[in-house]
Amino acid sequence: MDTISQGTSEALTLLVSLDPGLYSIILLSLKVSCTAVFISTILGVPAGAFCALRRFPGRQAVIAALNTLMGLPPVVAGLVVYLFLSRSGPFGFMGLLYSPSAMVMAQSVIALPIVAALTRSSVASVDPAVRETAITLGASGAAADRRVVAEARQMVFAGIIAGFGRTMAEVGAVLMVGGNIAGYTRVMTTAIAMETGKGSFATAIALGIVLLMVAFAVNILLHLAQGGARTWAWR
Amino acid sequence: MGMEIALSGVSRRFGGRAALSGIDAVFPAGRVSAVIGPNGSGKTTLLRILARLDKPDAGTVTYLKGGHPVADGISLMRKMTLVAQQPVMFNTTLRENVAYGLNARGIPREDVCERVDEALAAGDMAGLASARAATLSGGESQRAALVRAYALMPDAVFLDEPTASMDPDNTALAERLIMRMCEEHGATVVMVTHNLFQAKRLAGHVFFMFGGELIEYGETGRIFGRPEKELTSKYVSGEVVC
Numbered sequence: 001m002d003t004i005s006q007g008t009s010e011a012l013t014l015l016v017s018l019d020p021g022l023y024s025i026i027l028l029s030l031k032v033s034c035t036a037v038f039i040s041t042i043l044g045v046p047a048g049a050f051c052a053l054r055r056f057p058g059r060q061a062v063i064a065a066l067n068t069l070m071g072l073p074p075v076v077a078g079l080v081v082y083l084f085l086s087r088s089g090p091f092g093f094m095g096l097l098y099s100p101s102a103m104v105m106a107q108s109v110i111a112l113p114i115v116a117a118l119t120r121s122s123v124a125s126v127d128p129a130v131r132e133t134a135i136t137l138g139a140s141g142a143a144a145d146r147r148v149v150a151e152a153r154q155m156v157f158a159g160i161i162a163g164f165g166r167t168m169a170e171v172g173a174v175l176m177v178g179g180n181i182a183g184y185t186r187v188m189t190t191a192i193a194m195e196t197g198k199g200s201f202a203t204a205i206a207l208g209i210v211l212l213m214v215a216f217a218v219n220i221l222l223h224l225a226q227g228g229a230r231t232w233a234w235r
Numbered sequence: 236m237g238m239e240i241a242l243s244g245v246s247r248r249f250g251g252r253a254a255l256s257g258i259d260a261v262f263p264a265g266r267v268s269a270v271i272g273p274n275g276s277g278k279t280t281l282l283r284i285l286a287r288l289d290k291p292d293a294g295t296v297t298y299l300k301g302g303h304p305v306a307d308g309i310s311l312m313r314k315m316t317l318v319a320q321q322p323v324m325f326n327t328t329l330r331e332n333v334a335y336g337l338n339a340r341g342i343p344r345e346d347v348c349e350r351v352d353e354a355l356a357a358g359d360m361a362g363l364a365s366a367r368a369a370t371l372s373g374g375e376s377q378r379a380a381l382v383r384a385y386a387l388m389p390d391a392v393f394l395d396e397p398t399a400s401m402d403p404d405n406t407a408l409a410e411r412l413i414m415r416m417c418e419e420h421g422a423t424v425v426m427v428t429h430n431l432f433q434a435k436r437l438a439g440h441v442f443f444m445f446g447g448e449l450i451e452y453g454e455t456g457r458i459f460g461r462p463e464k465e466l467t468s469k470y471v472s473g474e475v476v477c
Contacts (some may be wrong), residue, residue, distance in 0.1 A: 039312075113245060127323060129319065129323045130323050130325070132288055133322070133323040133325075134335070134339070135288070135312065135384070136286055136315075136316050137335055137336030137387070138309075138313040138336050138339040138340045138387070139335075139336075139339040143339055147325065150325075150326075151325065151326055
């Protein structure tokens, strides 16, 4: 109990004193995860919507692959990115291994199927009469498609938030391709794992508190999205 | 100015069942035409084909404006609209719903605002302009869909039982809106209805369908007063036809 209470007390001191080492880890975590989710959104939302709205050869196989990849083990994502970025890999010449860019790639690989698959199922669940109505009101085919996606926006947003939650909590892949280098690639999850191993609980607990707060914020956003957030004025 | 719509040998099958069989008809420009008939007679299929949401297996549909055929494509689609029996309202405000079609047609923003306000006032829905369309009742949604169509000032409008969920007061309001589309904007109105009194009140021409066939059509007074076919006579006099 002493360890827990003492660690928590020291953790709060670190948080309140705005410890630069601690906050640089927090900021890097947010930066990497936000960038990865941004990339996943840019690619995943159109891809998911396309799968929902269009018929093309191999569509069912693509949908099955997306659904399968939603449960992709992070270490497998890390392994794939590692193999591509390692010196002997096809992109080894770029020298990105053990960099924040490599961590963004790994997290994007994890978040992209989540965003794409949830977008697909959200858009597919929209009443087909929505598209017909848009067409009868004079919308072009592309505009009618956008209307359908807009009707599913709350669930699409929930998918993006779910992807963000997954990347923030992820440790295996970023450890493999980032290397947990202090001041460069160390993020909250890898730092917690390392500090706990060292028996340095204050920093681990402080970061754990922040992770919990982020998880709480993600849950609030998810709740708002599913409850009918009106912040998207997208036609 | 409304469009005249001419059908020649239009047929449509779903699986093994013929929904429409060799329909030949002309819907006159700038007039209200009522399509009547029992359930399953092909009325909604006909409306969907007229609105270009479905294609006939055989036959042609020609749209004539000022005696000239209108070319198929998005420009034709933007000259007409359809109001479904259970209309879909987008998950936005009522005002945004009414503005949607105008924006899609590329109407200038200041004109959009003016026409939306005018349409909402015509449908007595100005007080609900900021309400979420999803919160409207069934009857209000039907009225809102009519308002949305009215704002477009289309050359042709297709209505599938437009007052089915409305009480008498709202029905009267909706019928005034339909007549204004026809009389003020010159729209060709094709309206499916089970309400024979409504057909008598609004329509200049009546089309009676049964079993996917157009049994008879003509001016409203003749169809209700001196029908040529026995089936039509039975139907308009309220007898069961099956």
